[in-house]
Amino acid sequence: MAAVVWNDEYKMNDSVVDAHHRTLFKMISDLAAAISARKDEVFVYEALDAFARYCQFHFRAEEQMMESTGYPGLRDHRKEHDTLEEKARELVEMHKTGDLTLGSAVPQFFARWLSEHIAIEDRRMVQWVRIQGGALAGSGHWAFREASAKMPVSRAATPKK
Numbered sequence: 001m002a003a004v005v006w007n008d009e010y011k012m013n014d015s016v017v018d019a020h021h022r023t024l025f026k027m028i029s030d031l032a033a034a035i036s037a038r039k040d041e042v043f044v045y046e047a048l049d050a051f052a053r054y055c056q057f058h059f060r061a062e063e064q065m066m067e068s069t070g071y072p073g074l075r076d077h078r079k080e081h082d083t084l085e086e087k088a089r090e091l092v093e094m095h096k097t098g099d100l101t102l103g104s105a106v107p108q109f110f111a112r113w114l115s116e117h118i119a120i121e122d123r124r125m126v127q128w129v130r131i132q133g134g135a136l137a138g139s140g141h142w143a144f145r146e147a148s149a150k151m152p153v154s155r156a157a158t159p160k161k
Helices: 015-036 041-069 074-096 105-131 142-149
Strands: none
Touching: 015 041, 015 105, 041 074, 041 105, 074 105
């Protein structure tokens, strides 16, 4: 599987938003590594579940920022978030019940979706917020400050021995 790597083309030039995006890429990379190393299924499940929960956390922060600035593309942007969240939760549940063994296509799908979403939809949203004179997260936007205080902790980040 090709490496899942953050690169500067995804930068929004906001320390908190970029940190969220880097975390998502790292979580996808960790999931891909767990699958390719044939880690035990509990570890893979926890990595997938942590990714799904972090997506939900990050997406709500973005959506609150869009709502607070009157972003006209909020509805469509939220639909994209909802679609990925539904897919991630569906995979978590299928894996949990034993109906799915994850292969490399899953992290590849997430990486492709995330890179395209950041490059197009998030960049468009960030430009809107800046044009409106709104502060992004690193500048203290309340949605990201609030969300960061509630950030989920991944149990999958620490491998079991």
